Amino acid sequence: MPIPVIDSVLAICVVALMTWFTRSAPYLLFGGEKELPGTVRYLGTVLPASIMVILVGYCLRDIDLTAFPFGLAEILSVAVVIVLQWFGKNTILSILLGTACYMILLRTVFPA
Amino acid sequence: MKTLLYALKQILPVFFTYVFVGIAFGILIHEAGYSLPWALAASFFIYAGSMQIVMVPLLITGAPLYMFAVMTFFINARHIFYGLGFIEKFQKMGWKYPYMVLTLTDEVYSIFCSAEYPESIEEERANFLIALICHIIWVLSTGAGALLGQTLPFDSSGIEFSAVAFFTTVCVNHWRQMGSRIPSLIGVACVLVFSTLLGADRFLLPALITSAILLLFFRPMAGLQTGGIKNADTCD
Numbered sequence: 001m002p003i004p005v006i007d008s009v010l011a012i013c014v015v016a017l018m019t020w021f022t023r024s025a026p027y028l029l030f031g032g033e034k035e036l037p038g039t040v041r042y043l044g045t046v047l048p049a050s051i052m053v054i055l056v057g058y059c060l061r062d063i064d065l066t067a068f069p070f071g072l073a074e075i076l077s078v079a080v081v082i083v084l085q086w087f088g089k090n091t092i093l094s095i096l097l098g099t100a101c102y103m104i105l106l107r108t109v110f111p112a
Numbered sequence: 113m114k115t116l117l118y119a120l121k122q123i124l125p126v127f128f129t130y131v132f133v134g135i136a137f138g139i140l141i142h143e144a145g146y147s148l149p150w151a152l153a154a155s156f157f158i159y160a161g162s163m164q165i166v167m168v169p170l171l172i173t174g175a176p177l178y179m180f181a182v183m184t185f186f187i188n189a190r191h192i193f194y195g196l197g198f199i200e201k202f203q204k205m206g207w208k209y210p211y212m213v214l215t216l217t218d219e220v221y222s223i224f225c226s227a228e229y230p231e232s233i234e235e236e237r238a239n240f241l242i243a244l245i246c247h248i249i250w251v252l253s254t255g256a257g258a259l260l261g262q263t264l265p266f267d268s269s270g271i272e273f274s275a276v277a278f279f280t281t282v283c284v285n286h287w288r289q290m291g292s293r294i295p296s297l298i299g300v301a302c303v304l305v306f307s308t309l310l311g312a313d314r315f316l317l318p319a320l321i322t323s324a325i326l327l328l329f330f331r332p333m334a335g336l337q338t339g340g341i342k343n344a345d346t347c348d
Contacts (some may be wrong), residue, residue, distance in 0.1 A: 001145040003174045008146070011180050015167055015200035016157040018184035019191075024213050026195030027202070030233040037198055043324060044197035046295040046334055048225045049195055049286040050323040052279055053299025054316070055218060058190075061275045074276070081277045091226070095125050098277035101268035 069110040077102035118233050118239035123249070126219040128188050129275040130246065131253045132268055133161050138257015140168045151258035159215060163187045164254075193324065194221045201239075205276045215243045219275065226282045251292050294334040298326045 001008060025050035030040055056078070063071025088094060138151045141164075146154075158164055164186055170180055195218055202212040216224075220243055227242075229235045287296050302323045306315035328335060 002172045005155075006151070007174070010177060011167070011171060011175075012150075012154050012157065014177050014180045015154075015160075015163060015184045018181050019158055019160045019163060019188050020214050020246065022188040022191040023195065023216055025192045027199055027213055030139050030196075030199055031203060039328065040196060040199070042331060043327060044199070046290070046292070046327050047193060048197055048322060049219075049283075049290050049295035050299035050302065050327065051190070051320065052222065052283045052286060053296055054224065054303055054319050054323065055190070055222075056276060056283060057299075057303030057307060057319070058280045058316050061277065061315070063305065072271075077273060078276065081280045082284055084120075085281045086288075089124055091278070091281045094281050095274055095277040098249060098280070099128075099271065099274040102273040106270045 073102055073105040073110045076105060114115050115234055115237050116241060118230070119238050119245060122223050122227050122238070122242055123245055125278045126223065126246065126275070127249065128271060129219060129278070130249045131256075132271045133165075133275075134250050134253025135257035135260065136272075137164050137168075137256040139223050140165060140257075141171075141254075142258040142261045144168050146171075146258075148255060148258045151254045152251055154246075155254040159217060159247060159250060160184075160188055161217070161250075179340060185319065190218075191216065192319055198224070205236055205240065208236075209334060212240065212243055215247050219248070219278070221244050222282045227287050231314055251288065293332040294330050295323075295327060296325050298330070302326070338346070 003011075030036060036044075060071065060074050060078070063074050065071055079096050080101045081094050084094040084097055085091065134155070137155070141151050141154065142148075154164055154167070158167075166183060167180065169291060170183065193214065198212070198216070202209050205212055223242055223246075224239065227238075229238065283296065283299075287293060290296070302319040303315070306319040308323070309315070310318060
């Protein structure tokens, strides 16, 4: 163990408590109200569509578009998933083939 | 039984992500000098993949506690936005309410956002089972990693893409099913603008905040059309 036990315990507690805080924040803010404000209800409905796109962007944040391989493995694989999901509507299949595509590209065309 | 099978089917898209990222964290924290109980406790209490992986180098370098707090806040602040859609839904769940709130990870959130519940399925029970089983898979996977204590016997690099693939399928579903495409387009614009302006590691929070503000600004346009969301009760 790199640091004393008590420091390790405290560190894990801090990370856990802060994670719990971020997850419970919306409930602490709005959970007590009898009727949810219309604005919050509206955001709750539409925000997921924006969030999921941003989350995909966040997952791909480390690709470098200015140098080889220009994130092509990621971009092509995401395109494969989009096409499969658009026409096939089978989530599991889209994920399996998209991931297989990425793993193959990583080993053949764009080795790290 | 039917509900359990339904829950397992919903979990399938994130199963491999959880197993492999979990094993990766287990190996990392084991290599940092922490034994199995530490890995299990961290995964049980924290249950946030990317933050747990970031935590390891902080532990190794003996970073001050406030650093752990600040890093956790900035990496997990996106969760503040996730909860907004589930306030009324989770509140109805009694003793399960706090558990549902604290276990809403990226993956579980995506499952809840894309799930369509057949009439024969009890929605609340299914959601609780999904949250619980995902949590168990995560804890067990990190345990397996800590026990392995070394790299996998086969080359699994790239398997982590399955998370991106799953999130992408949810985006496609939103694009098709939401009455308005404005929310998705706002997401795309925010990613492009803020990742260019602020760089890879700092764009997440500004992008989320701006997308919420823009959605409020476009409410007259987006709001009218979202009356037509196909599976309205899965995400509102």
